[in-house]
Amino acid sequence: MIRNEPKITPELVAQHGLKPDEYERFRNLIGREPSFTELGIVSAMWNEHCSYKSSKVHLRTLPVSAPWVIQGPGENAGVIDIGEGLACVFKMESHNHPSFIEPYQGATTGVGGILRDVFTMGARPVACLNALRFGDPSHPKTRSLVAGVVAGIGGYGNSFGVPTVGGSIGFHSRYDGNILVNAMAVGIAKTDSIFYAKASGVGLPIVYLGSKTGRDGIHGATMASAEFDENSEEKRPTVQVGDPFSEKLLLEACLEIMRKGCVIAIQDMGAAGLTCSAVEMGAKGDLGVTLDLNKVPTREEGMSAYEMMLSESQERMLMVLKPEKEKEAEAIFRKWGLDFAVVGHTTDTLRFIVQHGGDEMANLPIKELGDEAPEYKRPFTEPKKLPVLDPASVPAPSSIGDALKKLIGSPDLCSKRWVWEQYDHLILNNTVQRPGGDAAVIRIENGPRALAMCTDVTPRYCEADPFEGGKQAVAESWRNLTAVGARPLAVTDNLNFGNPERPEIMGQFVGCVRGIGEACRALDFPVVSGNVSLYNETQGRAILPTPTIGGVGIIEDLGKSASLAFKAEGETILLIGETKGWLGQSSYLATVIGKEEGAPPPVDLALEKKNGDLVRALITGKLVTAAHDLSDGGLLVALAEMAMASGIGAKLDAPPAGLPAHAYWFGEDQARYVLTATPANLAAIEARAKATGIILTRIGATKGKELTLPGEHPILVQALHALHESWLPAYMAGPAG
Amino acid sequence: MKARVTVTLKNGVLDPQGKAIEGALRSLGVAGVESVRQGKVFDVELSVKDKPAAEAALKNACEKLLANTVIENYRVEVIG
């Protein structure tokens, strides 16, 4: 007999974020009125965040397989084979809404959640990255949001003991009311000991591990799926507090019991905690689950079944253990000072039963909770194509040097040192390339192999042309990995958009996903995990479409990798790829001219592949001394970055005839890289380019302590450096708000 | 004027610090401690001359900086 209080009313249904037809669907599914606890359970399972109801049909179109993919989307994290018996486990996830409400705790719990996803699968985390977007720097909230989010990301990762090695951070007024905090974690596991959520075996104990359950974040998952309104800052007590110390203990304890062979199935408690984790374990294993909530360790008095089922207290796990190993596992957890309780068992009934205080609080068909979740083909409109800008129609700057200074000292292109110095990026002693380069490089075990990783997206491009923007995000990630000499293997994505019930937003989503799919297919760069964050809008104003791509690649020999710093004077600077001077949606146009106009640069994927494969071959063949891909700000910004990283200047040749100088220096044509080489290797490099029909141009030489452009005053590298380093610290030193 | 501001966690908000301290006290053999919640105090010297002005200034300070009102409560006490 199910306890049925309070009574379900249409208001209560609405408060749970269920549409009337969704509620009807649920009622029909169970053939009666649900109990209050059941309503809570279904609202958690069927909200956008957990059910992907608006995005699923489109996500299915993404390429998810390759010979090296061990586990694609659908588990806690994606898994790829990286050779020598090892696998790389990685995923990215958003914590946007909580971070806006409480930046420090929102960010910490975001990092904690993604780390849990990775070690739940049996991997030891080796690195974290993050992709952040904030509102306009002049918005009164921006500064304190940046301070809180960055401190929170550092606060969690530093204490947990994983290096935070890369990411991206950008500012735009469209994020004023909805910041983005996307956290990515990367781990390494043995290919033969990867753990999954799928339970097997009837009558086996289900064990609860980790921290106690409190009333944290009840309805957090529903909040993550609701548009912000003016009152949302009052939904405060729903934020959770992270405890990196407990998570570090949980990591060590989990890895220890996995090593000892105690674990049959494991699932972390993330969004909608106990509900999602228990249902998933059962449903994936074709088993029923019965939970006895009296056994759940709680830290607050008088928690109801509803509260326990929806609590999002952090640092908790659910497991099915081998019965003969239960005592051993318990001893390990006790040693680490963590809670351990048998809270239920598997059954052969395919029912999800929740008991509390002798009453049955829920009795639901377990598979249907997931399988029968609503799925929408939401209407969408194709975005209008924007005109291609003629470079000659874009105003020239007063001087190229001044424009360069403006760009590298701007919020988006300035040095992010202020951010990454708050992250311990060196712990574990494997960080070969630190933040500040194209991709971070993390040594695998004792080397010489290494993983390369990065996060990328250019939201301005995605807004102007979702399809090309989606392609570009993938291509840029692939290019960043290539630029350090890595072979790109797979991506995780974090798709951040506005309200999908608006056809224009849905159009952005569909376009970006198509673009990502097309690029991933062309580049053999499958999507193995990801996350969707919708409803990032406030009072009808949506964020820029921001499909963050987290890429991972492998370096077989660190002795054959590259970094972007110039290495010595007297080397030749080479440009790979064709420069047409594309200024539509460029950083130059946005930052120097103050306009966001025109079509973004198109991405020729075949060319990306061809050019990138050559660059990688040149790096692994040890023919080049430095490599850097071209992205925001184009050629001159890339050259300035190479100079600033080394203190070495360059003497550069004049732009080709027929191209306005500012289009040459700042155009954002895709599929391009800058390389340096000693004169001795030039002939060999040029022969290779010629053989593959790739455009390669000598554009200057490294020299002195200045960047010298024809017809311009020489620009001191040191002066550039000072400008590059100054914007963020100066901004953050401003008044708190 | 002197004042003391006390900032404590709201009920129900997880207090990892308090939890760790609780455990440490127990293992140090300090008997009888059931639970610990940690908070902050700020001892403030003010140049304002009257109590209401001091209270107003400190309330403002709490809302703007000293307390994270999402998860914390605060209390202002002007000592004199």
Added chain:
Amino acid sequence: MKARVTVTLKNGVLDPQGKAIEGALRSLGVAGVESVRQGKVFDVELSVKDKPAAEAALKNACEKLLANTVIENYRVEVIG
């Protein structure tokens, strides 16, 4: 029983955090703040039944752990 332990820095011990808060309050335009010193409070629940026992337990807790008596003072208040 409930009790509150307050731990504050001894006079003369530098308090960079307090200094920084002072500066931040000033830049936020909170008027009249001369100086800030930061300390900690611990709200403790005890299973002991009488006040002297509670006080003794907490003094012990302070000496053993809660305060670093090289730089900090503490005060115990049993609330009841």
Added chain:
Amino acid sequence: MKSAVVVFPGSNREGDVARAIELTSGRKSEMVWHADTSLPKGTDLVVLPGGFSYGDYLRCGAIAARAPIMDAVREHANKGGLVLGICNGFQILCESGLLPGVLARNAKLKFMCREVYLRIERSDTPWSRRYNAGAVIKVPVAHGEGNYLADAETIARLEGEGRVLFRYVSPEGKLDPAWNYNGATNAIAGIMSEKLNVLGLMPHPENHVDPAVGPTDGRGFFESIKAALEAA
């Protein structure tokens, strides 16, 4: 050379230091659990590694300083054995009274991970014999609370007795507030006990030992310890 690395709940640089010791001495370290009450027989060097023992809740190092293993560490130190505390380990040594003073929040109140320059004040110690006095090395720091504070008398004694081994300096080796990132008194980065056998330092020489990963200025530190133990 037999080293024991103490692991507290929340320690996280124990692997880094053990790896550095192995790389420079060829010898593996033994990991010792905080709840143990004795050190492995024949231990020459005890290391309290970096990390966030007990989450650094309450005060950094405070709870760890009272862990069961610490009596054995104290005994080892009293007998003249080498005890090294790095970062959180330094905080634990101060909290346990094995070294004087405290490590307060960084002057700028932020966690900071970056390379710093350290001047080695003397070479006639077990920790620095492979460096010249006055040498400047580049090693990283990664901490939020490394601002060394002590009363004037203690500082005067430390200075007078030559117990400051490392100081934050400019690349040229000059004292300069701009290079003293955490605001430590007298730019102190590392201090020793009276008999020089206990050392606490905030920076992480263990993260600059491996040419495959980065600079190697920290090698001399571990090579010094090895040489000192071999000479003993």
